[in-house]
Amino acid sequence: MELSWLGETLHYTDEGSTGDAILFLHGLGGSANNWLHQRRAFAEHHRVITLDLPGHGRSTGTKVPFRQYADAAQAVLDHLRVNEVSVVGLAMGARVGITLAARSPRRVKRLTIVNGYLELPPREHERRVELYDLLLRQGGVREWAQLLLKGMGVSGHAGIARGFLASADRIDPAHVNAIFHQVDEADQVEEFRGLVVPVQLIVGERDRLVPSSSTEQLAALAGNATITRLPESGHLPYLEDPATFNRTLEDFMHRQTAPSGGTSWDTRASQ
Template sequence: MMFDWGKQRLHCTDEGTGPPILFLHGLGGNASNWLHQRRHFSRTHRVIALDLPGHGRSTGVDVSFREYRDAIEATLDHCEIDQVSIIGLSKGARAGLSFTAHRPERVHKLVIVNAFLHLTPEDRRSRLELYELLLRPGGLHVWGDRLLRQMGVREHTAIWRGFTASLSSITPTHLHSVFRELVDIDQRPELQNLRKPILLIRGEKDAFIPPYCVEEMSAICSTSEVLHLSDSGHLPYLDDPVRFNKAIESFLLGEARTPSAISAG
């Protein structure tokens, strides 16, 4: 469905009935990335998947990351949802965290998949160098190939082909602009102040997100638990959707547990 948000138009999918879940994609993605999860969870939940501003069918390439939380609230208002559980990947997870910190009463549980809340100076520099490729002639495909390798999904043929095909719909300057904004925002204080049940998912083959990121998040958030997926990279919802869905389902249906680190592989 499409709906107005100020001067912009936002798109989201709305499927199923039951406790509401909101899926938020990563940088350059869209609502269709969550197709496996939408099919699975819509049997027992109301599933909303949002195209964040400037992504998919949503307008707003000039919308800042800080405004994404307002787009999330507008989506919940449009769908008449008071409280929701949020599952976000990378940038989408950070948008979900920003919204949760801003409007905690509207979030039941939060799942953060392969995200950084801050980077060391060296990691910041190396990732900025990668995204600088987007501004060079012919750099889009070089960026895409290097990113796939860092994300640990290059060997998954279907993911590689789908990602490569999606490059034609990407606006390189938009991705570059959003990423530069992201690397300069430290969201650790937002996480530290939360008292919501939070599941942190780490794909062990993901070299784009440094391992210290999830360790640090777990240490500063007393209500979090960590799931390590030894055979997955940056996109566990695609490379092993059955295991990913079971983990999310267990977290959503179960009671809040004491902080723990769980390995699955």
């Protein structure tokens, strides 16, 4: 399906039953197809919506700045007349979800952040900038992809690695680099601190892209987040172990309240 928005074309999917709606938002360089396991599983009892964010997948809009990505997601929800939705976002997609939840706490019922962060420690920040600036070098895309795979902790999953390398050959390097820097420069600390919706943090403990200090910052700012740590997963737990990921998400969606007293509910999922 597609929607005309600000002169661009947004591609999205709308599947499943008339149950509670879930919006899945992919990470930088990804697409709605990243969520195929979740689309199939959750569509049995939920309305499942995915979106190719501007300039990603089949959506046009490589000139659309990151700060307008939430506008694009909101436009799709408006078009589909979705009044209440749970939002699930990976990394960059989680940052989009934070803005959606901050703007529309009556529409966004809950927010799940998968391996997300707001800020990185200085040295880790420098390494990340160096990694993404490889995209602007002659022949740097393959080196970037290999290093990113290693950092994501998914090199042991041959199918995921092959798919990621194939998708890396199709990206617009300059676009991915530009959006990385825009996300990196976006200050969403106060926006996240002010959220009034229940927050879940899903952390793949083999992920080396998001340091523990960044997860701790999110937990501290949220005050009473539900944190689930997946010891056998890296940056892409929804692909690495979809059954555990889906169960973790479903449990959160059916939990009526977040833990009280400003204390996070921090657990490790059995896999």
